[in-house]
Amino acid sequence: MxxxxxxxxxxxxxxxxxxxxxxxxxxxxxxxxxxxxxxxxxxxxxxxxxxxxxxxxxxxxxxxxxxxxxxxxxxxxxxxxxxxxxxxxxxxxxxxxxxxxxxxxENTKKLAQLFEARTFVNSKGDTLFYHLLKPLNFDPKKKYPLVVSLPYGGQPGTDKIRQMEGAAAAELLSTDINRKKYPAFLFVPNCPSGSGWGGIPNYPSVDTLVYKAISALDTEPGIDVKRRYVTGISRGGYGSWHFICTRPDMFAAAIPVCGGDDPKLASRIVNVAVWAFHGAQDKNVPVSGSRDMIKAMKKAGGNPKYTEFQHEGHNIWYQVSITPGLWDWLFAQKLK
Structure with missing residues (x-):
């Protein structure tokens, strides 16, 4: 011992x-x-x-x-x-x-091979590494939605490939069958060490840098700025709530999984389409995080969707991914 x-x-x-x-x-x-x-x-x-x-x-x-x-x-x-x-x-x-x-x-390395590795540098010299996958049979004359898949983190901040672990939506939507069914740009940002996506009190965030990188893509052909979506699990779930609360003008919809944010911000997102998920037995992220946000949104006049798995804990992504109608619902959303 x-x-x-x-x-x-x-x-x-x-x-x-x-x-x-x-x-x-x-x-x-x-x-x-x-x-x-x-x-x-x-x-x-x-x-x-x-x-x-x-x-x-x-x-x-x-x-x-x-x-x-x-x-x-x-x-x-x-x-x-x-x-x-x-x-x-x-x-x-x-x-x-x-x-x-x-x-x-091994799965992450295969996923990374599909994506293009990119770097964004803002006016202050701050750098964000990210991966971008264009739609299958991309036609620059057409407009496609952009899905921001936030990894749940925990991997070395300087390891660009390992950073993609936990970008579950990107992994799912990058399969051949889904690229044909839901043609879209897939955006996976890297999270520097000691930082997060926001939504967690007293924890550094790179949210503003990610917003800048997303906006910089508007100069490229093909992205429909009215159909930008964000999703993530755990830390990515917090980030999903935070992204729409701080930039409701940027995102048409969000799928936060096992996350939460300050309910006082819910009045800002009454016009954002939200379908949140949580496990009732979650020991990592309190289920109250999702419940309180959904309750606050409804009180403010919003109409969010919420699915809670009564007998599940933190690892609910598989159940989320096979929820009937989820992806059809997501890709039907558009900023008003």
Whole structure:
């Protein structure tokens, strides 16, 4: 336990101080493997426990009642089973984390290959990296909607590809079948380290820089400025609410998933089409965040849509993505 602790402490603490993406990636793997190794700690405990039983049997001269012996055997058996179950669960969880981390990264690399990597620099020199995917069979004479897919974050801010992880709507809408059914520009911004999309109190935001980058695309052919949409999960859900509350003139619709914002701002978005989602059992983002915004919008005269999954927690994207009529509803929205 001491050895594993000595490995985990620097592996977790160093990335908080370092901006070296490669080193931080290695550090993340060390944390995953060390955590999985922690699930095997029960093995030396069992070995030590068995050795002490042998000593007890040979050194203890006091007679033990048969009933007590049976009780001890039962207790030992239960302790062994419980230890094996808990240790096995921790080990499986550690391996699962490693496996899905690799799987998600492979999917993200494939997603990034479809997109064009771009850089926006404002008049002050502030830089925003983002990825843009044009509609399938793009015709510059036509007008297409723009979907802003906000990643939920958590990846190194300087890793342009890993930053795309969590841009769930972009991943869904970039499939061949959906690019044919819903031709649109897909916009995925990168979030610098220590920043967010807004909506979270006392947390730095790059919202204004993203708005500038979106506006800069208006000079390019094909984007319908009256059909710009924003969506995101978790931190991206907060950002989706924040984007429409601060720039209701820019976005015709939003799909905030597991997010929230200040209900006092709801009066600004009564004319924005909103379909929000949340899990009633969400332990990461309180469901009150969505409930309060929806309630405030309705009180202000808006007509938002809201779907709450009663028995679900934070990971509800799959249920959201297959909600009947969701994407037809989104692409039908237009600024008045």
């Amino acid at each position: 001491l050895v594993i602790g000595l490995v985990l402490i620097p592996a977790i603490a160093w990335p908080l101080l370092s901006k070296d993406v490669q080193f931080n990636s290695v550090s993340g793997k060390i944390v995953q493997w060390a955590s999985m190794a922690g699930g095997l700690i029960f093995i030396p405990f069992i070995m030590h426990f068995l050795s002490e039983i042998k000593l007890l049997n040979t050194e203890n001269a006091s007679p033990i009642k048969e009933s007590l012996k049976d009780t001890l055997v039962t207790v030992k058996a239960l302790a062994l089973v419980i230890t094996l179950i808990i240790g096995g669960m921790v080990t499986v969880e550690g391996y699962s984390s490693i496996y899905w981390g690799k799987q998600n990264f």
